[in-house]
Amino acid sequence: MNELIPRDRLLRVLRKEAVDRPPVICIGGMMNAAVVDIMKETGQTLPEAHFDALRMALLALAVHRSTGFENIGIPFCMTVEAEALGSRIDPGNFACEPKIASEAFASVSEVEFRDIDSMLDNSRTKVVAGAARALSAEYPHLPIVAAVTGPISTAASVVDPMTFLKELRKKGRESHRLLEYITGFLKAYCEKLAASGATVIGIGDPTATGEILGPRIFEEFALPYINDLTDHIQRLGTPVIVHICGKINKVRHLMARLRASALSTDAMVNLRALKEEYPHLTTMGNVSTYVLESGPAEKIERLAERLLRDGIDIVAPACGLSTSTPIENILALTNTVRKGQAC
Numbered sequence: 001m002n003e004l005i006p007r008d009r010l011l012r013v014l015r016k017e018a019v020d021r022p023p024v025i026c027i028g029g030m031m032n033a034a035v036v037d038i039m040k041e042t043g044q045t046l047p048e049a050h051f052d053a054l055r056m057a058l059l060a061l062a063v064h065r066s067t068g069f070e071n072i073g074i075p076f077c078m079t080v081e082a083e084a085l086g087s088r089i090d091p092g093n094f095a096c097e098p099k100i101a102s103e104a105f106a107s108v109s110e111v112e113f114r115d116i117d118s119m120l121d122n123s124r125t126k127v128v129a130g131a132a133r134a135l136s137a138e139y140p141h142l143p144i145v146a147a148v149t150g151p152i153s154t155a156a157s158v159v160d161p162m163t164f165l166k167e168l169r170k171k172g173r174e175s176h177r178l179l180e181y182i183t184g185f186l187k188a189y190c191e192k193l194a195a196s197g198a199t200v201i202g203i204g205d206p207t208a209t210g211e212i213l214g215p216r217i218f219e220e221f222a223l224p225y226i227n228d229l230t231d232h233i234q235r236l237g238t239p240v241i242v243h244i245c246g247k248i249n250k251v252r253h254l255m256a257r258l259r260a261s262a263l264s265t266d267a268m269v270n271l272r273a274l275k276e277e278y279p280h281l282t283t284m285g286n287v288s289t290y291v292l293e294s295g296p297a298e299k300i301e302r303l304a305e306r307l308l309r310d311g312i313d314i315v316a317p318a319c320g321l322s323t324s325t326p327i328e329n330i331l332a333l334t335n336t337v338r339k340g341q342a343c
Contacts, residue, residue: 005141006070007199013313014200014239014261016282022308024315024337026063027202027241027264028073029147031320034059036095037327038066047091050077050098053130060131064142066327068334071143071200072135075128078149078204082157084123085185086112095323105159108167108174113181116188125189129196136197146198148190150205150242151183151225152213158182161207168217175221183225187232194238201233202241203260206319210250218251227259234261241284245319248274256281267291267318272310284314287333293322297332304336 003020004012010023026033039045044059060072079089079098086104105111120126128146136144149157155178156164168175190201207213208222226242233240239261246266248255255263256278263281265271267288275283287303307315315337321330 007141007143010071010143010200010314011239014241014282021340022313022315022337023070024068024304024334025071025143025145026067026069026073026317026321027071027145027147027200027204027243028060028075029149029202030078030204030206031147031202031243031264031317032073032076033063033067033069033317033321033325033330034076034323035321035325035327035330036323037325038062039094041066045094046076047093047098050075050091051124051127053127053134056127056131057134060135061139067330068338069330070334070338071145072139073145073147073202074131074135075124075147078153079157080124080128081149081154081182081186081189084119084125084189085154085158085182086114087158097323100157103158103160107163108159108171108178111159111178111181116185119185120188120192125192129192132193132196132198136199143199144197145200145202145241146193147202147204148186148193150203150208151179151186151229152208152222153205154182154186155179156207165212168213168221172220179221179225183228186229190229190233190238191236194233194236198238200239200241200261202243202264203229204243206243206245209244209246210248210252211246213251215250215254219254223254223257227257230258230260234259241314243284243319262314264314264316265318271307271312275311282313284316285312286318287315289317289319289321289325292317292329292333293325295326295329295332297329300329300332301336304333308337308340
């Protein structure tokens with residue numbers, strides 16, 4: 001097979017078609033690679049790039065060029081959705097990502113349901129969409145992966161998270177109403193991203209784990225809203241990757257019911273075993289971000305080689321990279337995959 005361009009390679013994998021080798025990507029959002037070394041070398045910096053579409057596009061392009069990841073991933077944080085929905089954020093700085101400074105509501109019972117179109121027109125969602133539009137027009141051979149925060153994690157950033165997790169059990173009806181509202185917002189946001197040229201949408205939902213929720217709550221509250229969102233995105237003609245953090249032991253039996261184009265997992269998950277158990281899953285991951293930060297490069301190369309031998313469909317970091325991750329460690333990963341070394 002002739003060597004594919006990066007966009008076609010990723011799309012073929014997500015359509016379960018044959019490829020020359022696995023893509024190696026980093027999707028942005030909770031899994032972004034805007035490390036300090038890249039910002040120092042290129043002069044494209046945070047927090048400025050969180051708030052300006054051109055700066056976001058330039059930093060995302062710099063990340064692609066410096067790391068060898070075969071995609072362009074935007075944005076660089078997980079606060080875009082929560083801020084649009086009313087939470088106050090701390091924008092962070094050169095080395096620290098934005099975080100939620102205060103949630104919009106103290107309880108699911110207090111949530112104000114606002115007009116979705118108005119929120120999209122008056123928020124940083126326009127910045128992300130603008131960056132996607134500029135990048136897709138200029139670099140059609142590269143997949144533009146737009147990352148969004150999943151329903152459970154967005155809800156836990158709009159309502160005080162400890163209260164929200166308790167109220168999933170105590171206030172089921174109000175919690176469902178909140179998640180329906182948030183999922184509706186996310187659907188509209190993803191429509192905007194797809195229309196702006198996003199090739200793939202990545203959903204990161206780190207609060208929606210078996211460890212945090214347990215299997216019953218995951219099945220009732222996480223699974224249906226993630227699937228509702230992925231179904232909507234795929235109806236737009238856009239593939240979608242879902243990342244589930246942490247150990248999946250408690251919800252492993254539910255992974256096969258996630259209706260995503262690919263499933264990304266954390267480093268402690270044996271992807272080969274998961275793939276053997278559920279052959280229909282397209283698997284992505286899962287090089288430890290701790291190893292990527294600390295090295296040595298030889299260990300990173302061995303991890304990448306193992307994933308290639310195991311037939312993992314897309315090679316990627318297991319979770320969000322530390323901003324202090326050295327570029328040479330990231331290149332040890334991407335160069336190994338790009339060379340197709342599986343020995």
